[in-house]
Amino acid sequence: MSSKTRLAQAYYDLSVMMDAGVPILRSLDITIEGRQGYIKQVLKRIRETISKGSSLAEALDQHRNVFPQLDRMLIEAAETSGALGLSFKMLSEWHEFVHRITRQLQMGLIYPVLILHMGAFIAAVPTAVMGGFTPWGFAMSVLHPLLYLYIPAAVVIVFVLLRDRSALLRWPLDFFVLRIPVLGQAVYHMSVCRYAKAFAMMYAAGVPITEVTERATRATGNEIIARLFAGGKESVRAGGLAWEGYSKRLPPQYLHLFQIGEETGELDKTAEKIAEISGDRADLLFTEFAKWLPKIVYFAIMIYLAAKVIALWQQVYGSALSF
Numbered sequence: 292m293s294s295k296t297r298l299a300q301a302y303y304d305l306s307v308m309m310d311a312g313v314p315i316l317r318s319l320d321i322t323i324e325g326r327q328g329y330i331k332q333v334l335k336r337i338r339e340t341i342s343k344g345s346s347l348a349e350a351l352d353q354h355r356n357v358f359p360q361l362d363r364m365l366i367e368a369a370e371t372s373g374a375l376g377l378s379f380k381m382l383s384e385w386h387e388f389v390h391r392i393t394r395q396l397q398m399g400l401i402y403p404v405l406i407l408h409m410g411a412f413i414a415a416v417p418t419a420v421m422g423g424f425t426p427w428g429f430a431m432s433v434l435h436p437l438l439y440l441y442i443p444a445a446v447v448i449v450f451v452l453l454r455d456r457s458a459l460l461r462w463p464l465d466f467f468v469l470r471i472p473v474l475g476q477a478v479y480h481m482s483v484c485r486y487a488k489a490f491a492m493m494y495a496a497g498v499p500i501t502e503v504t505e506r507a508t509r510a511t512g513n514e515i516i517a518r519l520f521a522g523g524k525e526s527v528r529a530g531g532l533a534w535e536g537y538s539k540r541l542p543p544q545y546l547h548l549f550q551i552g553e554e555t556g557e558l559d560k561t562a563e564k565i566a567e568i569s570g571d572r573a574d575l576l577f578t579e580f581a582k583w584l585p586k587i588v589y590f591a592i593m594i595y596l597a598a599k600v601i602a603l604w605q606q607v608y609g610s611a612l613s614f
Contacts, residue, residue, distance in 0.1 A: 296386070296387070296390050297326070297328075297330045298330065298357070298358075298386055299382075299383045299384075299385075299386035299387045299390065300383070301322055301326060301330060301334065302379045302380070302382045302383035302386065303379070303380070303383040304318075304321070304322045304325060305318050305319070305322050305375075305376075305379040306376050306377075306379035306380035306383060308321055308322065309375050309376030309379060310376040310380075315341065315347060315375065316338060316341060316342060319334060319337065319338040319341070320338065322334060323335055323338065330357070333354050333357050336350075336353075336354070337350040337351065337353075337354070340353065346367075346370060347366060347370050347375070348363060348366055348367035348370055351363050351366060360509070360510065361385075361485065361489055361510045362382055364489065364493070364506045364509070364510060365378050365381070365382060365489065365492050365493060365496070366378055366379075366382075368493045368496050368497075368498040368502070368506070369492075369493075369496040371497075371498070372496045372497035372498060373497075374495065374496040374497060377492075377495060377496060378492060378496055381488070381491075381492045382492075385488060388570060388574075391574070392481075392573065392574060392577045395577055395578055395581045396577060396580070396581050398581065400581075400584065400585075402585055403584060403585040403588035403589065404440070404588075406585075406588065406589065406592060407437070407440060407588060407592060408437065410436075410592040411433050411434075411435075411436045411437050412433050415429055415432035415433045461514045462514045462515070465513045465514045465515050465516075466514075466515055468513070469513070469515055469516075473576055473579055473580045473583065474576075474577075474580045476576050477573050477576035477577045477579075477580055478513065478573075479513075479516065480569040480570070480572040480573040480576065481512075481569070481570075481573040481577075482511045482512055482513040482516035482517075483511075483516065483541075483545065483565070483569040484565075484566050484569040484570040484573055485510050485511050485512050486507050486508065486510060486511045486516070486517075486520055487507075487545075487562045487563070487565035487566035487569060488510075488562075488563075488566040488570075489506065489507040489510035490503055490504075490507040490558070490562040490566075491558075491559045491560075491562035491563040491566055493506060493507065494558050494559045494562065495559040500527055500533065500558075501524070501527050501528060504520075504523045504524040504527050504533050505524045507520070508520045508521055508523070508524060518538070519537065519538040519540060519541055520537055520538070520541075521536075522536030522537055522538060523536040523537050524536070532550070532553045533549065533553060534546055534549035534550045534552075534553055537549065544568070545565050545568075545569070548561045548562075548564060548565050549561060549562070549565070
């Protein structure tokens with residue numbers, strides 16, 4: 292079970308307890324009893340911190356590696372408005388959704404990576420046999436094509452790890468991700484979903500619209516998408532409507548739904564609908580990306596193996612013809 296799944300289940304248990312009117316400390320005690328491993332230890336520390344007079348938001352802030360920014364922002368807002376039960380339920384649903392998409396991508400990558408390693412191993416066998424077998428030479432023959440996977444993967448991991456620490460890296464990295472075919476569109480709709488979900492949850496929790504627009508913008512997870520919504524905050528502060536400040540580059544459907552929500556006073560419901568629509572689109576695109584990625588990798592492996600066969604054929608028959 293992944294950490295996101297365990298966190299989602301903990302949120303769900305807390306939402307049930309809070310909706311039943313159980314105080315937060317008692318709710319944590321009951322939730323801790325059903326947990327195991329690291330999440331149990333974290334919840335114990337949170338319970339201890341709260342018992343000493345700190346708020347739940349302050350306790351979560353001490354464990355940023357476990358609780359994402361979106362979680363901390365929502366719980367801080369819900370704690371102020373008294374809607375903790377609702378926020379826990381929404382966060383449980385959100386983490387289950389993220390876990391499902393992440394699992395789809397992981398399952399789509401497992402087989403291509405495995406086949407890639409097998410292909411590198413098989414392709415190195417004829418060269419090793421024809422050129423004289425040495426363990427070191429064979430290992431290098433296997434490793435050489437895999438470097439085309441390991442080096443880009445290492446660069447991506449380093450950039451992702453440094454992204455949260457350096458504002459200079461966020462914009463170019465987020466811009467690049469959005470330009471990747473299929474995956475970029477999936478990330479686009481996922482970021483919109485994060486904004487709309489955070490907007491709906493905080494607005495339903497009674498957070499003032501000025502704070503909602505500001506915090507929801509920070510919840511997008513992508514600097515490029517955040518700029519599309521940044522005008523909403525400025526528009527509200529100037530006395531206008533949030534949707535009037537949004538970029539016109541956003542899909543018209545989303546803009547119209549935000550407009551209807553503000554005109555009818557049901558922004559939480561329309562924002563939730565936008566989160567549902569964009570989430571479904573992100574889910575579909577992530578699934579499509581996970582489906583096509585193995586095929587692309589298989590095709591690349593076939594080309595590589597064909598090139599190795601041709602090179603081996605030239606080596607064998609070229610030498611024979613020279614006589």
